[in-house]
Amino acid sequence: MNEEVVAGRRPVLELIRSGRAVNKILYAEGAQGIGQLLAEARAAGIVCQQVDKRKLDQSAPGVRHQGVAALAAEREYAELEDLFAAAEAAGKIECCGLLIGNVRNGMGQDGVAQVREILPALNVAEAPERAFEIDPRTLLAAHRSARKRGEAILGWYHSHPSGVALPSTCDAERAAENGKVWVIVAGADMAAYVAVQQGDVAGRFRPLPLRVISPEKCKEAMNGNG
Numbered sequence: 468m469n470e471e472v473v474a475g476r477r478p479v480l481e482l483i484r485s486g487r488a489v490n491k492i493l494y495a496e497g498a499q500g501i502g503q504l505l506a507e508a509r510a511a512g513i514v515c516q517q518v519d520k521r522k523l524d525q526s527a528p529g530v531r532h533q534g535v536a537a538l539a540a541e542r543e544y545a546e547l548e549d550l551f552a553a554a555e556a557a558g559k560i561e562c563c564g565l566l567i568g569n570v571r572n573g574m575g576q577d578g579v580a581q582v583r584e585i586l587p588a589l590n591v592a593e594a595p596e597r598a599f600e601i602d603p604r605t606l607l608a609a610h611r612s613a614r615k616r617g618e619a620i621l622g623w624y625h626s627h628p629s630g631v632a633l634p635s636t637c638d639a640e641r642a643a644e645n646g647k648v649w650v651i652v653a654g655a656d657m658a659a660y661v662a663v664q665q666g667d668v669a670g671r672f673r674p675l676p677l678r679v680i681s682p683e684k685c686k687e688a689m690n691g692n693g
């Protein structure tokens with residue numbers, strides 16, 4: 468299995484909160500200030516293993532690991548198809564999550580937004596069957612880790628369990644004119660919009676064409692050849 472080693476207290480904590488798959492956490496005996504980190508990891512069902520400090524030195528060579536390292540599953544390209552499954556699994560509740568990636572030429576008519584990662588988040592809305600609110604902890608952790616990779620949170624997705632793939636009045640009220648991408652899943656339909664100052668859809672959105680392309684084609688498009 469391909470794994471990525473993330474070392475150090477803060478990076479490991481951010482990784483746990485990002486919701487990304489973590490295979491294992493290794494920590495050294497007597498490591499300071501990792502109690503909270505281990506508690507959150509265990510609560511998330513991640514195996515935490517105490518190891519000799521030398522083993523950590525080997526796992527994260529040349530890195531200041533502060534007595535803790537995580538073995539993260541390698542990042543995979545996002546599959547938009549996964550959103551249908553997520554919406555179905557959430558049942559009567561609106562599922563939601565983040566779209567992470569890069570933008571070329573801004574979010575105007577000529578812009579290209581490349582979603583590289585889809586990160587599911589907990590819907591913490593008061594009435595999650597009628598609205599969605601992304602867990603702010605996921606939002607913050609994702610923002611930090613995306614920025615480190617030169618990526619950004621492009622927008623979010625959510626589902627309409629018994630509606631259509633169109634932004635609701637409530638969505639329009641909550642959307643800022645900030646160019647964020649909104650993907651909405653309803654049954655077998657999926658549609659994308661960008662939040663703008665004045666739009667044809669609910670007064671706040673412009674429809675956005677969705678295209679699923681291979682990682683190679685994606686690279687070409689982002690480099691300006693596609």
Ligand SMILES: [Zn+2]
Pocket residue numbers: 625626627634635638
């Ligand atoms: Zn909605």
